[in-house]
Amino acid sequence: MGQVLDEDAMDQPVKPTTLARRATSYDVARKAGVSQSAVSRCFAPGGSIAPATRKRIEKVAAELGYRPNALAQGLISGRTNMVAVLISSLTNLYYPEVLEELTRRLTERDTRVLLFSLRAEGEVDEVLDQVWRHSLDGVISAARLSDAQIQLFEDHRVPLVLYNRVPAKARAASVCCDSAAGEVELVERLLAAGHRDFGIIAGPEDSYVGEERRRAALDRLAAAGFNDVPVVRGDFSYSGGREGLRQLMAGGLSLNAVICGNDQMAIGAIDCAREAFKLKIPDDLSIVGFDGTAPASWSSYRVTSIRQPVRRMTEAAVSMLIERIENENTSAERRLFAGEFVRGASARLA
Amino acid sequence: MGQVLDEDAMDQPVKPTTLARRATSYDVARKAGVSQSAVSRCFAPGGSIAPATRKRIEKVAAELGYRPNALAQGLISGRTNMVAVLISSLTNLYYPEVLEELTRRLTERDTRVLLFSLRAEGEVDEVLDQVWRHSLDGVISAARLSDAQIQLFEDHRVPLVLYNRVPAKARAASVCCDSAAGEVELVERLLAAGHRDFGIIAGPEDSYVGEERRRAALDRLAAAGFNDVPVVRGDFSYSGGREGLRQLMAGGLSLNAVICGNDQMAIGAIDCAREAFKLKIPDDLSIVGFDGTAPASWSSYRVTSIRQPVRRMTEAAVSMLIERIENENTSAERRLFAGEFVRGASARLA
DNA sequence: CTGTTAGCGCTTTCAA
DNA sequence: TTGAAAGCGCTAACAG
Numbered sequence: 175m176g177q178v179l180d181e182d183a184m185d186q187p188v189k190p191t192t193l194a195r196r197a198t199s200y201d202v203a204r205k206a207g208v209s210q211s212a213v214s215r216c217f218a219p220g221g222s223i224a225p226a227t228r229k230r231i232e233k234v235a236a237e238l239g240y241r242p243n244a245l246a247q248g249l250i251s252g253r254t255n256m257v258a259v260l261i262s263s264l265t266n267l268y269y270p271e272v273l274e275e276l277t278r279r280l281t282e283r284d285t286r287v288l289l290f291s292l293r294a295e296g297e298v299d300e301v302l303d304q305v306w307r308h309s310l311d312g313v314i315s316a317a318r319l320s321d322a323q324i325q326l327f328e329d330h331r332v333p334l335v336l337y338n339r340v341p342a343k344a345r346a347a348s349v350c351c352d353s354a355a356g357e358v359e360l361v362e363r364l365l366a367a368g369h370r371d372f373g374i375i376a377g378p379e380d381s382y383v384g385e386e387r388r389r390a391a392l393d394r395l396a397a398a399g400f401n402d403v404p405v406v407r408g409d410f411s412y413s414g415g416r417e418g419l420r421q422l423m424a425g426g427l428s429l430n431a432v433i434c435g436n437d438q439m440a441i442g443a444i445d446c447a448r449e450a451f452k453l454k455i456p457d458d459l460s461i462v463g464f465d466g467t468a469p470a471s472w473s474s475y476r477v478t479s480i481r482q483p484v485r486r487m488t489e490a491a492v493s494m495l496i497e498r499i500e501n502e503n504t505s506a507e508r509r510l511f512a513g514e515f516v517r518g519a520s521a522r523l524a
Numbered sequence: 525m526g527q528v529l530d531e532d533a534m535d536q537p538v539k540p541t542t543l544a545r546r547a548t549s550y551d552v553a554r555k556a557g558v559s560q561s562a563v564s565r566c567f568a569p570g571g572s573i574a575p576a577t578r579k580r581i582e583k584v585a586a587e588l589g590y591r592p593n594a595l596a597q598g599l600i601s602g603r604t605n606m607v608a609v610l611i612s613s614l615t616n617l618y619y620p621e622v623l624e625e626l627t628r629r630l631t632e633r634d635t636r637v638l639l640f641s642l643r644a645e646g647e648v649d650e651v652l653d654q655v656w657r658h659s660l661d662g663v664i665s666a667a668r669l670s671d672a673q674i675q676l677f678e679d680h681r682v683p684l685v686l687y688n689r690v691p692a693k694a695r696a697a698s699v700c701c702d703s704a705a706g707e708v709e710l711v712e713r714l715l716a717a718g719h720r721d722f723g724i725i726a727g728p729e730d731s732y733v734g735e736e737r738r739r740a741a742l743d744r745l746a747a748a749g750f751n752d753v754p755v756v757r758g759d760f761s762y763s764g765g766r767e768g769l770r771q772l773m774a775g776g777l778s779l780n781a782v783i784c785g786n787d788q789m790a791i792g793a794i795d796c797a798r799e800a801f802k803l804k805i806p807d808d809l810s811i812v813g814f815d816g817t818a819p820a821s822w823s824s825y826r827v828t829s830i831r832q833p834v835r836r837m838t839e840a841a842v843s844m845l846i847e848r849i850e851n852e853n854t855s856a857e858r859r860l861f862a863g864e865f866v867r868g869a870s871a872r873l874a
Numbered sequence: 875c876t877g878t879t880a881g882c883g884c885t886t887t888c889a890a
Numbered sequence: 891t892t893g894a895a896a897g898c899g900c901t902a903a904c905a906g
Contacts (some may be wrong), residue, residue, distance in 0.1 A: 194598040196680075207578070209893045214885060224891060241883055244657040246883035247605070250898045251597040256658075259639075263624070277641045286654060288606075289639040291627045304636060306546070307594040309608075329544075343697070395686060412822060447821040473795040474824040530893060548899055559877045574875055596899035600882045 177276035197238035206234040209379050217242050226334070246379045248309055256286040258305050259493065260315040265295065265411055267437065268482075269316065270278060272337070275488035276314060283496055285311070286332030292317045299323070306330055312495045315339075318380060334497035338482075339382035345506040347498065349491040353383050353464070354390035356480035356513035360433065362464045363515075367524040370430040374405040375443060377435035381410070384435050387464060391433050401407040408439045416450075417440025422433035423451060429459060431521065437463035437470035440477045444520055480513035487511055529614050547588035555724060556584040567592050604659050606636040607845065610651060611665040613643065616760055618786065618832075619666065622687070626664060626758035626839035633846055634676075635661070642667045645730075649673070651866070656680055662845045683848035685841050689732035694814035695856040698850065699841040703742035706830035710812045711744040711784065713865075717874040719781040719810060724755040725793060726767030731760070734785050737814060740793045741783050758789045764802075765792025773801060779809060781871065787813035787820035790827045794870055810871035816864070828871035830863035837861055 208227060215221030216231040223231075234240075258490035259276055261269055277287045288310065290301045305313055307459025312333035314452055317459070319336070320441060323421040324344035327334040336348035377384020379448055388405065395403050398461040412460070415434060420443070422429060432447075434440035440463030445463065447453040454480075455461060466481025490509050498504045517523065550823075556563070558577060566581045567569030573581075598604035609626055610618055638660065640651045645668065646775045651674060655663055662683040666668040666721050669686070674694035676682040684700035714722070721837055722740055727734020738755065756771040758764025765784060769792070772779060782797075784790035790813030797811065798805040805811060806828075817829025840859050848854045867873065 201881080211885080211893060211895095212891090214883095215892090217888085218885080222891060241653060243599070243659065243883050244654075245595050245659055247885075249593070249599055249900090252898085254595070256638075270623075273620075273643055275640055278643070286658070287639045289609075289623075289627055289637045290631070291624055291726070293628070302589060304594075307591050308636070309595055322905095352895080357896085375877090377882045379544070412818065441822065449823050465665045468762065469819055472791065473799050484579040486868075560899090561877065561879095561901080562875090564899095568901080572875060577875080593899050596882085598882095599884090599899085600901045602882085725895075748904075762882090 181493050191386070192325040196307040197235075197240040199240070199242070202235050202238055202240045202404075204233060205233045205238065211329075213240075214242075223397055223476045252309065252310055252330060254309050256288055256310050257289055257499075258288045258301070258310050260290050260292060260298075260301060260313065260319075261319040263291070266436075266438065268438075268467050270418075271484055272316065272488060273468070276492065277490055279492040283492065284368070285407030285417075285496070290317075298341065302326060305332060307348040311499045312342060314495055318382065319446065331502070333347035333495055333504075335495045335498070337491055340508060347426040347494050347496065347504075347506050348508045349487050350510050351480075351487060351513050352510050353386040356464060356515075357387045357433070358394045359515055360464075360478070360480060361398075362392055364431045364460060364462065364521060365398055365521050367460075367522055368478075369522075370400075371428055371430040372400060372403045373422040373427075373432045374403060374427045375415060375422065375432060375434045375439050376405055376407050377410050377439075382437075385409070389436055397470075405420065408442075408471065410436050410438060411439050411502070415444075417447040419443040419446040420450065433463060434463045436478055437465045437467045437477050439463065440479065441469060441475050444475055444477070455520050456522040460523075462521050464513075466516050470518070471516075476519035477516070478518035478523070479516045481516050482513050483511050546593075547585075547590040549592070550589045552581060552585050552588055553797075554653075555588065556581045562819060563590075566594075585764070588819050598659055602606075602659065603849075604661055605634060606638055606658065606660050607662045607664065607849075608638045608640055608651070608655050608660050609643060610640050610648075610665040610669075613641070613777075614669040616788065618788075618817050621817070621834055622666065622838060625834055626842065629838055629842040633842065635846070638649075640667075649832040652676060655682060660734075660850045664841050664845055669731065673845065681852075683845055685844070685845045685848070687837070687841055690858060697856050698858050699837050699844065700858070700860050701733075701830075701832040701837060701863050702860050703863075704864075705738040706781070706814060707737045708713035708744045709865055710814075710828070710830060711741055713750075714781045714783075714810060714812065714871060715748055716825070717872055719872075720750075721778055721780040722750060722753045723772040723777075723779045723782045723830075724753060725772065725782060725784045725789050726755055726757050727760050727789075728757060734760070737785055757791075760784065760786050760788060760794040762788050762795075765789030767792075769793040769796040770800065782809040782812045787815045787817045787827050787829055789813065790870065791819060791825050794827070795827055801863060804824065805870050806872040812848050812871050814863075814865050821866070826869035827866070828868035828873070829866045831866050833861050833862050 203210040203213045215223050216228050219501035259492035280287050314335050316337040321344040323344055324346050334346050338350050340348045369398050399416050405419045406416040440461050443461050444455050447459050453459045463477045464480040466479050550560050553560040553565045565573050566578050566728040630637050664685050666687040671692055671694040672693050674696050682697050686698050690698045726738035778794050793811050794805050796863045797809050804810045813827045813829040816829050820827035
């Protein structure tokens, strides 16, 4: 405002000091009496520039409210500081927590998050298209990706980190909570407490962790001599849990313990057991879940469960991604985190 | 692959058909024997181009796996098809639903979502910086914005739609659920059922809806002759609700009805009432919430509440934003949606 | 309908 | 340390 500048002032006959459009590095350069590339270097991480020059440029930049245009930067440098986060369904109570942590950590590392919330399988291809088109630096996926899709990331040289899933055959970095170990711990504790009549409300077939948990529970039970454990499936939702319990009970068998694919279904099962079957939890029936979500700890439920170490897992996912973005050739790594047993009060334990 | 092309073939001596880098419109143009701008028009919405030409270009583009570079498009056209969604805290059970709906609807309209999850107030300025730098087309904010910040949107000519909040003074488009009306309905129903001893567990002072709900409830109660209704505050969380009820009860007064700032606090209050004070809900105490979130309908709680019409609200927010993006001068509009009463079973009603 | 010509705003050699 | 110049890949006039 009203500031008089050096020689440049009269080169251009009439130049309004207030630009309609946003100030560019050029505007700053002219007003500061330096070249445009000097301005660029001034804002670049390790740009060599004399302290005095830098100071002058910064002053003018501040006056003009100049900010480097991220699009132009990305176009030329090939780096956008944007990554995609793929989530299958936000309605699963477990994901908001994960999403919150991921975005926060990425933001801390000066990386923007492009959110893609998938409902159908088919949508993945469209999302990947966007990833390439926007030159995203990387992707964290908590959604199902086929081997072919994972291969595309290698072709496009876009770093990828899978969250709570591992690829069938393709190689890719991944961060997981050890579902099998967690499920085994739950089963063993139930066995130790004398439970003998089990039922399982598993997750949907197309869920990686769902299948892993179901398999681990069944295997451990088989090892203990229980071979015909009834299994029904739910969609990880509250009503899925209710419906699952109803189906199990419809068999007419007397259950001791119900193993649910996640906390939300466990909550549904608990409510259903109490309401529809007048059962006391855990006296009449033990119910366990998985994840360690917040609602599972509400005093009406106090679900016995395995808590995923979300903080450490998200931290790992973000670190791995950034590392892969910064270092082209970081080998595929798989990090497996142990879950933490949550005693709760929905299962009778020794 | 192995396809022989027309005259251009021998202009360039040695040109590998498989590019290391991504194919550009130039590559397509050369291989299809057309100008680069023809390729551009081929992929542009209303580009005039002969059917035959188009077909040839599309064929080559498919072979090369060509996709327009979104960065370049954005840089030159000034339109990025990306918007920011600002959320204050994902941990509030109400937001995942909103976020899911918003992203889905925006994606349907070919718009990408840049997610910003704010914890502290101060972070807003950094977020806005990113918005300008990335030339985002618009912003939907479910986070608190100061008048000065809202003004910045006008300065930068970036469309803004506020979600469940209205600016103090500045003018901005907004979509809200009518908190006041909803709260009044709850209070009136409680009054009609004969409740006389009220308590309020309000949201934090810095929450727009929290304050609106508190005020509406207090006003309606005052109009009915109840002037010294005790008010405590929570942070919209489960434990906030528990703690809130504990504080209200600590006063030694006998309460009939507790009005909570949201469902999550109502759930906490219900659990606390049952567990710590051995109260029967709703026989001994009526508790009402707000939002109509999924957990509120779980059979252990069945919270009497007001359900926000999330679908319609998100649809409205997205429509308003897109409209403002497409039409520079769309005036500030405020759309207010009525909430729907959910009878539930946590309040004794007439 | 098509090609030519300018840039969008920036990073990056390369000389000076 | 600095500036000039060459693009990144695309859209948008403008002629033809």
